[in-house]
Amino acid sequence: MRLVETQGLEAFYGDFQALFGVDITLDAGETIAIIGANGAGKTTLMRSISGVLRNRPESIRYKGEAIGALDAPDVMARGIAMVPEGRRLFPSLTVEENLLVGAHGRKVAGPWNLDAIYDLFPVLRERRKNPGTALSGGQQQMVAIGRALMSNPDVLLCDEISLGLAPVVVRDIYAAFPRIRESGAAIVIVEQDIAQALRVADRFYCMMEGRVTLSGRSAEVDRAAIHEAYFGAGRHELA
Amino acid sequence: MNWLDTILQGVLLGGLYALFAAGLSLVFGIMRLVNLAHGDLIIFAAFLILFLVSALGLNPFLAAVIAAPLMFAAGWALQFLLLNRTLGRDILPPLLVTFGLSIVIQNGLLEGFTADSRRISAGTLETASVPLGPVNAGIMPILTFASAIIVIVALNQLIYRTAIGRAFRATSDDPVTAGLMGIRHDRIFALATGLAMVVVTIAALYLGTRANFDPSAGPARLIYAFEAVIIGGLGSLWGTLAGGIILGVAQTIGAAINPEWQILAGHIAFLLVLLFRPRGLFPRAVD
Numbered sequence: 001m002r003l004v005e006t007q008g009l010e011a012f013y014g015d016f017q018a019l020f021g022v023d024i025t026l027d028a029g030e031t032i033a034i035i036g037a038n039g040a041g042k043t044t045l046m047r048s049i050s051g052v053l054r055n056r057p058e059s060i061r062y063k064g065e066a067i068g069a070l071d072a073p074d075v076m077a078r079g080i081a082m083v084p085e086g087r088r089l090f091p092s093l094t095v096e097e098n099l100l101v102g103a104h105g106r107k108v109a110g111p112w113n114l115d116a117i118y119d120l121f122p123v124l125r126e127r128r129k130n131p132g133t134a135l136s137g138g139q140q141q142m143v144a145i146g147r148a149l150m151s152n153p154d155v156l157l158c159d160e161i162s163l164g165l166a167p168v169v170v171r172d173i174y175a176a177f178p179r180i181r182e183s184g185a186a187i188v189i190v191e192q193d194i195a196q197a198l199r200v201a202d203r204f205y206c207m208m209e210g211r212v213t214l215s216g217r218s219a220e221v222d223r224a225a226i227h228e229a230y231f232g233a234g235r236h237e238l239a
Numbered sequence: 240m241n242w243l244d245t246i247l248q249g250v251l252l253g254g255l256y257a258l259f260a261a262g263l264s265l266v267f268g269i270m271r272l273v274n275l276a277h278g279d280l281i282i283f284a285a286f287l288i289l290f291l292v293s294a295l296g297l298n299p300f301l302a303a304v305i306a307a308p309l310m311f312a313a314g315w316a317l318q319f320l321l322l323n324r325t326l327g328r329d330i331l332p333p334l335l336v337t338f339g340l341s342i343v344i345q346n347g348l349l350e351g352f353t354a355d356s357r358r359i360s361a362g363t364l365e366t367a368s369v370p371l372g373p374v375n376a377g378i379m380p381i382l383t384f385a386s387a388i389i390v391i392v393a394l395n396q397l398i399y400r401t402a403i404g405r406a407f408r409a410t411s412d413d414p415v416t417a418g419l420m421g422i423r424h425d426r427i428f429a430l431a432t433g434l435a436m437v438v439v440t441i442a443a444l445y446l447g448t449r450a451n452f453d454p455s456a457g458p459a460r461l462i463y464a465f466e467a468v469i470i471g472g473l474g475s476l477w478g479t480l481a482g483g484i485i486l487g488v489a490q491t492i493g494a495a496i497n498p499e500w501q502i503l504a505g506h507i508a509f510l511l512v513l514l515f516r517p518r519g520l521f522p523r524a525v526d
């Protein structure tokens with residue numbers, strides 16, 4: 001089943017255009033990766049889908065419904081949860097309160113609740129009374145992922161979850177992804193680390209300067225083509 | 240001068256100032272909005288209670304119970320329809336708009352109720368007192384102080400123990416990310432201002448039964464509220480009570496020495512705290 005589809009998605013920050021006609025699709029149960037360098041438009045794409053940036057209604061469809069113009073609470077209530085770039089935990093809230101607030105706008109029965117999150121990331125159970133920001137970067141990222149899962153979303157958007165974390169910590173966090181997939185959520189991973197992204201994702205989209213320059217199945221990837229699409233070497237031929 | 244009596248009266252007066260300040264502190268804490276019309280809204284609520292008492296012949300406490308939901312609705316609408324539009328990166332628009340609102344309220348009250356000084360009668364309660372050891376304390380000041388404590392306990396319970404309070408704090412931290420959690424910051428802000436207006440109504444009840452008020456009495460109440468909030472430290476409701484008590488005690492001691500010094504002594508106490516503890520007595524750790 002088709003969950004998310006963008007068609008000719010354009011996004012603007014004031015007069016600055018950040019996305020130029022982006023088409024991506026996400027099916028139920030799938031994990032896709034959005035890769036690309038800084039400024040490629042990956043985060044803008046995530047902010048557009050999650051409703052932080054508003055767009056033309058028809059440019060983003062979710063389960064067939066045009067959601068491009070909805071705001072973040074409306075998108076979230078429909079089942080699209082986001083782990084924002086930079087984690088963005090609430091400093092005034094404890095770890096447990098950060099998790100609970102994740103279900104504020106959408107309370108549906110499903111595989112995820114406090115206990116399930118603590119089983120997924122056991123270290124959070126010990127630290128549940130701490131302020132969210134008293135944790136290490138990796139633990140904060142776990143809280144941010146858990147917070148998004150608390151609404152039992154059908155789509156989980158993960159923006160740059162490995163940013164600023166040590167490789168061993170990143171591995172720990174990605175180790176949780178098979179269980180998140182088993183729970184039934186489709187996942188969109190935004191990554192700068194191509195190898196890491198391709199390991200978890202079924203398919204990938206590579207972006208550069210606000211456009212998708214390459215897409216395909218992770219298993220059939222051509223490293224040279226990714227290199228071109230990522231860094232722009234020989235992009236005139238691609239265009 | 241009877242020191243014990245003076246200090247006790249000051250502490251109880253501090254309860255009134257804490258009630259002035261709690262609503263201001265709640266609104267500032269959640270949306271960083273400095274409401275310059277806060278004092279005038281207290282006076283507006285006092286006139287609303289006075290109207291209910293005189294027009295319907297109600298007991299002032301019952302009138303306040305009726306006025307509270309009306310003030311909640313007024314605060315909700317004021318925030319949702321007007322003040323939310325002024326919030327943003329620039330701190331000037333909310334200051335200008337609430338300053339203008341202050342003038343509008345004062346002149347509206349002047350039109351409706353004239354410039355006469357008014358008072359809400361609480362009947363025999365006004366003069367009733369109970370002996371507390373060697374001194375006597377008035378029933379109304381004791382009720383005022385008890386109400387301040389109840390309001391602060393209730394607000395703290397709401398903020399730290401409920402889902403709404405969690406949403407308040409999350410929105411205060413980061414409204415954009417709160418939106419990703421399904422929290423609509425515009426509704427949260429409206430709810431917070433509505434609650435602040437309920438506290439304002441309680442403050443108005445005790446202000447109006449304690450002393451005379453007229454349409455121009457708001458700005459002085461705003462100053463006391465500001466001073467209590469800043470002495471206590473921004474963001475701490477118990478600090479606000481401490482700030483109110485310091486202000487109240489300073490004023491009663493000043494008045495006991497020379498009645499002309501009452502207001503001045505409060506301001507001097509405020510400046511001294513600002514001089515030695517610029518962040519207030521109980522600043523919030525996270526800011």
